[in-house]
Amino acid sequence: MILIICYLLISGFPAIYGEIYSSFNVTDDINHYFAKGGKLNITGSREHELQLLKGESLGETKHAIVWKGLYNRNTNIAIKIFWNEELLNEEIKIYHALNATEDLNIESRGIPKVYYYGPFLEKYHAIAITLFDGTLRDRFKLQNGHLSDFSILLIFKQAVQTLEFIQSMQVVHNDIKPENIFLRDSNVFIGDFGIATFKGAQNYRCTPTFASSSFHMKENARYPIDDLESLVFTMWNIGNVPMDPSGEYEGYALCRSYTEGTTESRLLRKCEYFKNKDVRKAFELICLGQFLCSRKVPDYVKIIKILTKAIEKVSEKSGQVQFEWLSKGGQTSLWKKAFSRATKNEKTKN
CATH class of the missing domain: 1.10.510.10 (Transferase(Phosphotransferase) domain 1)
Known part of the structure; x- marks a missing residue:
């Protein structure tokens, strides 16, 4: 019982659909996604197709994993993946208030554009937003x-x-x-x-x-x-x-x-x-x-x-x-730069 309580405290009580999920579960399911070819429709929507890009993890927060992906096969985006739907709802409520889900020019205000929010990989929930450097x-x-x-x-x-x-x-x-x-x-x-x-x-x-x-x-x-x-x-x-x-x-x-x-x-x-x-x-x-x-x-x-x-x-x-x-040979994505370095090191080892 003590171990269960400790796990709940660490994971922030992310109980969904009668099960407990965490970043470990999301990571495992992402790996399975790539093992199956990485081209499945992970939103269940034909209007909003998301595709994760292999090896392009952008980071992790206490309650979400952020991954680089494609929106409708041609727009680079950041996908914030939640295992607690309530936390997604809290954040998307603010994006609605800022009109980030409807205003096509919201980025000119210094606010990320929301391309999609909703179900993701069946078990989880995600917000697809502007990709930054x-x-x-x-x-x-x-x-x-x-x-x-x-x-x-x-x-x-x-x-x-x-x-x-x-x-x-x-x-x-x-x-x-x-x-x-x-x-x-x-x-x-x-x-x-x-x-x-x-x-x-x-x-x-x-x-x-x-x-x-x-x-x-x-x-x-x-x-x-x-x-x-x-x-x-x-x-x-x-x-x-x-x-x-x-x-x-x-x-x-x-x-x-x-x-x-x-x-x-x-x-x-x-x-x-x-x-x-x-x-x-x-x-x-x-x-x-x-x-x-x-x-x-x-x-x-x-x-x-x-x-x-x-x-x-x-x-x-x-x-x-x-x-x-920006004056030194143009801008390179910070995350892409780090990923390229990691990939180069991995190839060297192999």
């Missing part, structure tokens, strides 16, 4: 932990523009972090809406490292300003702004500074780590302008104006007009 965390690692000032500002600006759209659709993401910001060519997207909320509903799950101060204050409500806080913490993270010596989460430290009356000095101290004066000034204006008052919704227009001005100044002085990795 990788996450912001992936890119940070590939750049050896250093992004240019221009790239930091441009990613920040595009992410803010997407947050503005999300807020206009009455959605709060609740989990902004480098792993949930995606890149494709020169465009920035926000994805993974698994714990997002709609029309004032509340969800108290998050990633503590990037959670807002209100989460750490244990307040009963989360607002668009919380997403902005998490985005600023994300930009500090990829800008190599160190955490406090105490090791406190950024949101918790900000929460404590409110009670101590040291918020302004703390924010300025964090911004000082940006050596470029234009970048530093942009972060100072945004942090002081948005976090020192009791606003629930950020002034997106003002933030975008600040970032646009800073980008122009940095570009004028550095000569940079696009992400630095």
